[in-house]
Amino acid sequence: MFVLDIISSVLLVAGVFFGLSGAIGLFKFPDFFTRVHAASVTDSIAAILIISGLLLQTSFDLNTAKLIFIFFFLMITSPTASHALAKSARHGGLLSMAERKTSDNSNTQENQH
Amino acid sequence: MAVLIDLVLLAMLAITALRVIFLKDLFAVVMLFGIYSFLSALIFVSLDAVDVAFTEASVGAGISTVLMLGTLALTGRTEKENKHSSLLPFLVVVVTGAALVYGTLDMPPFGHPDNPVHEHVAPRYIEQSPKEVGLPNMVTSVLASYRGFDTLGETVVVFAAAIGVMSLLGIRRRSEDETPESGLKEHQVLRVVAKLLIPFVVLFALYVQFHGDFGPGGGFQAGVIAAAAFILYALVYGLPLAFQVIGPKFLQLLAPFGVLLYASVGLYSMFKGGLFLDYNTLASDPVAGQHYGIIIIELGVGITVFAVMLSIFYAFASQAERSNVQ
Amino acid sequence: MSTVLAAVCIAILVVMALALARACTAPTVYDRILGVNMFGTKTVLFIAAVGFLMGRPDFLDIAIVYALINFIGMVAVLRFFEYTAPIE
Numbered sequence: 001m002f003v004l005d006i007i008s009s010v011l012l013v014a015g016v017f018f019g020l021s022g023a024i025g026l027f028k029f030p031d032f033f034t035r036v037h038a039a040s041v042t043d044s045i046a047a048i049l050i051i052s053g054l055l056l057q058t059s060f061d062l063n064t065a066k067l068i069f070i071f072f073f074l075m076i077t078s079p080t081a082s083h084a085l086a087k088s089a090r091h092g093g094l095l096s097m098a099e100r101k102t103s104d105n106s107n108t109q110e111n112q113h
Numbered sequence: 114m115a116v117l118i119d120l121v122l123l124a125m126l127a128i129t130a131l132r133v134i135f136l137k138d139l140f141a142v143v144m145l146f147g148i149y150s151f152l153s154a155l156i157f158v159s160l161d162a163v164d165v166a167f168t169e170a171s172v173g174a175g176i177s178t179v180l181m182l183g184t185l186a187l188t189g190r191t192e193k194e195n196k197h198s199s200l201l202p203f204l205v206v207v208v209t210g211a212a213l214v215y216g217t218l219d220m221p222p223f224g225h226p227d228n229p230v231h232e233h234v235a236p237r238y239i240e241q242s243p244k245e246v247g248l249p250n251m252v253t254s255v256l257a258s259y260r261g262f263d264t265l266g267e268t269v270v271v272f273a274a275a276i277g278v279m280s281l282l283g284i285r286r287r288s289e290d291e292t293p294e295s296g297l298k299e300h301q302v303l304r305v306v307a308k309l310l311i312p313f314v315v316l317f318a319l320y321v322q323f324h325g326d327f328g329p330g331g332g333f334q335a336g337v338i339a340a341a342a343f344i345l346y347a348l349v350y351g352l353p354l355a356f357q358v359i360g361p362k363f364l365q366l367l368a369p370f371g372v373l374l375y376a377s378v379g380l381y382s383m384f385k386g387g388l389f390l391d392y393n394t395l396a397s398d399p400v401a402g403q404h405y406g407i408i409i410i411e412l413g414v415g416i417t418v419f420a421v422m423l424s425i426f427y428a429f430a431s432q433a434e435r436s437n438v439q
Numbered sequence: 440m441s442t443v444l445a446a447v448c449i450a451i452l453v454v455m456a457l458a459l460a461r462a463c464t465a466p467t468v469y470d471r472i473l474g475v476n477m478f479g480t481k482t483v484l485f486i487a488a489v490g491f492l493m494g495r496p497d498f499l500d501i502a503i504v505y506a507l508i509n510f511i512g513m514v515a516v517l518r519f520f521e522y523t524a525p526i527e
Contacts, residue, residue: 012443013443013447015447019450020454022454026474039477043481050451054487070483073503076309078476078480081513084303087300094467114445118448121452128459128463140468163501170505170508182515183519328497328500329497341508344511348515349518
């Protein structure tokens, strides 16, 4: 029991660390597509770690099943939402930082849609 | 700890509300409203009002966000510039706010055991409902049995809302079935994932519907979640396909059916010699009768709410598609 | 154990506050959606953790609803976003 608690604490703390780093990345990264990267990747790993940490606290009953359901749900929806958002931004004509630089330098750059 | 969480949540709620006031882009306002609902649901969670949090999360953050976005697609994205002086409204707001703050001074202390709410009907529900109704979730006993009449009224109100929206907007079927605009055709990943998820969402709605006697949930929340599943389908695959799955005509039958199912339980209990909505007469054992009654009326509520939410969405979305095609 | 859970809850609250700040002061509308989405997923984790902290695991039902509604909200935003022309 004691060992399980320690493993669970380590998982929880690691998950929170990734969550925090993602939130900071949301502010610090230079353009939208890198920010999507920061948010979505850390979202997934934080969800994996925190839910695994909580799973070790259950006594393997209905709550375990619900946590596993949440886990798979987040695993599927969160990357999908990020992907769809990035794709939508791309279609909307948002440029990445590198592209913006090249189009500033030589105004002949064509948008790839 | 709980006080700290409450304070942080309230602070975030206030920040969101202030931000909503000063934003001109209504699209952003709608998204912040979604956060606002999430936050107020979180406050309900931390106050241990699980059923209310359930409703707030599914209706406030889910359906009303979708409906407000549908409205924006009809009306346009920016707030109109206000030419009037805002001095008089500001005065009214300040006076009202001061009156409300003055009113709170007379309120009993927060969480005190001698408060009026804890002295009249609440102890009776807490002491008697396990014997009289026998459900583990006391909120469901109160809503569906002790206050079954109120809940019937609420279901009728939801139904009336659907009638109102239908008579104002109506559901328009387009003459040509396939338009390039319908659905998120470009998003292949989204289409596959939505197809994967929708059965589980419907399954979860059924769980909420029939597990409402034991845990948080019930007909209202289940109806909203089931409607959300079909709304997801309609958003991803387009309205024409969604109409083929559940047509607006069928929903127009389903909505009154739920209300009638609810009311018929009341009539049946009168027929068996009891009062209107007196479930004790439904079976030979009063507690078993309560269980039957509650399951059936929750089903009625669920059906009506599902049909109403989905047809309101259909009404907004079909108008939005039409106005954008032209 | 409960101190770790309490710390985790507070840290997730901090992440939620940061995401909220991002959603309030976003340079583009896409950033705003990103902040809202991150807020939603962190809320799911927060409710799950609070449920364990308070010893009320039936909070997990609400966490499931949150995860669900967050995704549907995202899809709706994208869908209606493609109707209305972006300003920024």
